[in-house]
Amino acid sequence: MKKTIITALTLALFTTGISFAQRGYNPGPGRYPAPPQSRADDFQEDLRIDRIDNIVGLTRRQERDIKRIENRYDYLERARLTPQEYRRVISEKNRAILSVLTPAQRDRLYASQYRSRPGGYGYGRRG
Numbered sequence: 001m002k003k004t005i006i007t008a009l010t011l012a013l014f015t016t017g018i019s020f021a022q023r024g025y026n027p028g029p030g031r032y033p034a035p036p037q038s039r040a041d042d043f044q045e046d047l048r049i050d051r052i053d054n055i056v057g058l059t060r061r062q063e064r065d066i067k068r069i070e071n072r073y074d075y076l077e078r079a080r081l082t083p084q085e086y087r088r089v090i091s092e093k094n095r096a097i098l099s100v101l102t103p104a105q106r107d108r109l110y111a112s113q114y115r116s117r118p119g120g121y122g123y124g125r126r127g
Contacts, residue, residue, distance in 0.1 A: 052066070069100070
């Protein structure tokens, strides 16, 4: 009887010791980006696309292409990047979005950005 009790306790001790010895999944900082906050991110993307649409009048195809570009670059933006890398990724994203627009739409977008500056003209100029 003593041998079975000691064997059972030893077996219980080893099984609990093994389960506590296993580490949880923790990839460490910067190895994998955080999971996306899809609802908030999609809402912000839709607002950006709607603003561009109000200014330049996008087609359905252009809206779809811009949405794809936004989704593709979201993954890169969530990764741990240096400030220089982050600026590079954002400028690539903006260039990709501008490549979807026609030249006339780009001109309208630039004109609206120019008008939205203080005083309706470029920085550094005085009237």
